[in-house]
Amino acid sequence: MPELPEVETTRRGLAPLLTARRIVALHVHDARLRWPVDPALPAQLRGQSIRAVERRAKYLLLRLDRGTLILHLGMSGSLRVLPAGTPRLAHDHLDLLLDDGRLLRLNDPRRFGCCLYTEAAPETHPLLRHLAPEPFDPAFTAAALHALTRRRRVTIKQLLMNGRLVTGVGNIYASEALFRAGVRPGRAARSLTRAESTRLWRAIRTVLRLAIRAGGTTLRDYVNPAGSPGYFRQKLYVYERAGQDCRRCGTPIRALVHGARSTYYCPQCQQ
DNA sequence: ATGGGCACCTGGCTGC
DNA sequence: TGCAGCCAGGTGCCCA
Numbered sequence: 001m002p003e004l005p006e007v008e009t010t011r012r013g014l015a016p017l018l019t020a021r022r023i024v025a026l027h028v029h030d031a032r033l034r035w036p037v038d039p040a041l042p043a044q045l046r047g048q049s050i051r052a053v054e055r056r057a058k059y060l061l062l063r064l065d066r067g068t069l070i071l072h073l074g075m076s077g078s079l080r081v082l083p084a085g086t087p088r089l090a091h092d093h094l095d096l097l098l099d100d101g102r103l104l105r106l107n108d109p110r111r112f113g114c115c116l117y118t119e120a121a122p123e124t125h126p127l128l129r130h131l132a133p134e135p136f137d138p139a140f141t142a143a144a145l146h147a148l149t150r151r152r153r154v155t156i157k158q159l160l161m162n163g164r165l166v167t168g169v170g171n172i173y174a175s176e177a178l179f180r181a182g183v184r185p186g187r188a189a190r191s192l193t194r195a196e197s198t199r200l201w202r203a204i205r206t207v208l209r210l211a212i213r214a215g216g217t218t219l220r221d222y223v224n225p226a227g228s229p230g231y232f233r234q235k236l237y238v239y240e241r242a243g244q245d246c247r248r249c250g251t252p253i254r255a256l257v258h259g260a261r262s263t264y265y266c267p268q269c270q271q
Numbered sequence: 272a273t274g275g276g277c278a279c280c281t282g283g284c285t286g287c
Numbered sequence: 288t289g290c291a292g293c294c295a296g297g298t299g300c301c302c303a
Contacts, residue, residue: 003296034279034298058297075296076281091281110280112297127299154274163298170296219296220283239296259275262294 002073004135004168005211006222006230007058010079013225014104015053017081018062022049022099030093034074034114037094041117045069045096056122057131057167067119070127074112076221080105109221132167135204140166145204146197149189156192157185157258160204169204172217172239175264177203179238184270185263186256210235238264 002010026045031037038044048064055061060079062069071079084101094115096104106115118125133139148165149156160166160174169177178185180203183196192200211217216230219240223229237247242255242264251268 006296032280072297074280074298108280109282110295110297112280152273158274161297172296217296222296260277 002058002077002216002222003170003173003211004055004058004208005173005214005232006216007055007060007073008212009216009224009230010073011053011055011060014060014079014081017102017225018050018053018098018104020049020051023047023064024097024099027095027097028093029088029095030091033093033108033111034072035116037115038117041115044117056128057134057163058170059128061122067117068122070114070116070118070122070125071106072114072127074108074110074114076110077106077108077113078221078223079225080107080223080227081225130164132163132165135166135168135208140201142198142201145201146192146194149192149197152189154189155185155258156183156187156189156200157263159189161261166204168208171261171263172219172236173204173207173211175239176207176237179203179264179266179270180207182270185258185265238266240264 023045026042028037048066050062050064052063054063058072060071081102082105084097084103091109092105092107094106122128149159152159157174157178160169175185177200181196181200183192183200211232214230214232214235215224216222217232218229219233238253241253243252246253246266246269249266249268251266253264254267255262255264
């Protein structure tokens with residue numbers, strides 16, 4: 001799925017199309033997502049206007065008049081804005097009909113995504129409450145990242161992918177950030193020096209920023225709201241490049257598995 | 272508190 | 288050609 005850059009690209013694509021639009025109806029074609037779509041949801045949303053399209057970690061938040069729609073794209077989800085009446089394809093789950101004759105359509109083959117609604121402050125929602133600060137929030141500093149790594153026995157890659165500690169970084173960008181920082185993914189988090197933590201902090205922000213600029217990374221499913229893929233895949237240094245030459249030093253990239261997730265690194269550039 | 276492993280799904284690819 | 292096996296961008300939950 002979509003990691004932070006793909007969700008942010010989606011948010012930026014949706015915001016101008018959805019902001020100030022009124023919801024005419026919600027059609028649920030297939031309620032089976034990570035959690036079933038609440039049968040009461042269409043009645044709750046009808047008539048509300050979309051005030052803002054925000055993002056928290058990898059969640060999209062549609063701020064409505066009375067509440068917030070919380071969307072997650074899971075591993076394979078995507079959102080498109082289409083003219084009403086566009087024929088449905090396999091795995092189209094939801095259509096949010098808008099007052100301008102368009103609709104917001106959620107497609108998610110693997111059904112790991114979700115669509116939830118709350119009328120409480122979204123930051124208090126159980127799914128959002130424990131999330132770490134955003135990578136571009138002033139609270140996420142090199143010193144804060146270094147402090148997180150102290151006394152932790154998990155690998156630094158697993159730490160990066162733990163949303164309670166760092167948000168927005170998934171399997172692709174964890175490998176890419178560690179390459180840029182020159183740190184091997186299998187290192188115990190607590191073994192990082194302050195200088196390494198600082199390099200990693202900078203690398204996380206750089207790789208996310210560059211990926212957003214490229215419209216995210218499309219491996220298989222991901223498309224932005226206009227239906228276009230992201231172009232960061234061509235800029236990846238290590239992810240899915242096992243056996244290929246390191247772009248920096250020429251050494252073959254290695255792959256290994258951490259916590260059931262594929263990990264890629266350059267044995268020469270990363271120590 | 273921390274960490275490990277499993278679970279939830281479908282589809283696409285590989286190799287026999 | 289068919290089919291089994293494996294892998295895929297996330298993350299909540301249960302258990303030690």
